[in-house]
Amino acid sequence: MFELDPNSLQKIEKAKSMLTLKLLKRIQENLIKMNYISLDSFQYDFINSGTAGWVMCLFQASKEVDNMEFYDIYDSFGWIESDNFDSIIEDELVKNKLLLKGDKLEMIARELGLDKNDIEECAVCSKVYPKEFMHKEKCEYDDEYFNYVCKHCKGFDYMEWYRGLLEKEKSYQVWKYVSATL
Numbered sequence: 666m667f668e669l670d671p672n673s674l675q676k677i678e679k680a681k682s683m684l685t686l687k688l689l690k691r692i693q694e695n696l697i698k699m700n701y702i703s704l705d706s707f708q709y710d711f712i713n714s715g716t717a718g719w720v721m722c723l724f725q726a727s728k729e730v731d732n733m734e735f736y737d738i739y740d741s742f743g744w745i746e747s748d749n750f751d752s753i754i755e756d757e758l759v760k761n762k763l764l765l766k767g768d769k770l771e772m773i774a775r776e777l778g779l780d781k782n783d784i785e786e787c788a789v790c791s792k793v794y795p796k797e798f799m800h801k802e803k804c805e806y807d808d809e810y811f812n813y814v815c816k817h818c819k820g821f822d823y824m825e826w827y828r829g830l831l832e833k834e835k836s837y838q839v840w841k842y843v844s845a846t847l
C-alpha cells in the first residue's frame with residue numbers, strides 16, 4: 666500500500682464519515698442492480714471495484730440519498746486514494762452485513778472446523794472439496810501453480826467403483842445394495 670499524504674488522509678476520512686448505513690444500503694442496491702454482486706458474493710472475490718460500473722453505482726447511490734458531496738469527494742480522488750477508499754467501502758459493506766466477509770473457502774473452513782489450506786475449489790465446477798480427494802494438476806501456463814479438479818469432473822467412473830467394491834467385498838450386505846443400482 667502506498668503512503669498517503671495528510672491531505673489525502675483527510676479527504677478519505679471525510680468521505681468515510683459520510684458512509685452512513687443509508688448510503689451503504691443504496692450502494693449495495695445499485696451494485697446488485699448492476700449485477701456486480703449478489704447475496705452470495707464474498708468480499709475478497711469482489712474484484713470489480715474501481716471500474717466504470719462501480720463508480721456509476723457510487724454516483725447513483727449518492728444521488729439517491731441526496732449527498733452529491735460524497736461523490737464529488739470520491740471523484741476528486743487520485744487512483745491511490747480511490748483504491749484505498751474502495752477497500753474502505755468494501756469493509757463497511759461487510760461490517761454492516763451487506764456483503765459476505767472474506768472468501769468462500771475461508772467461510773467453509775471456519776464453519777466446518779477445517780484448515781483452509783486443506784480445501785480447494787474445483788477448477789472445473791467450482792465446488793469445494795478436501796484436497797486429499799482431488800486431482801492436483803500442474804497449471805498449463807505457470808509451473809509454480811497447481812489446479813485442483815474434483816473426481817467427478819475428472820470423470821470418476823461410478824460403475825467401475827461399484828464393480829470394484831463388489832469384487833472386493835463378497836458379502837451379501839454389499840451385494841444387496843450395490844446390485845440394486847447396477
Ligand SMILES: [Zn+2]
Binds near residue numbers: 791
Ligand atoms: Zn469439479
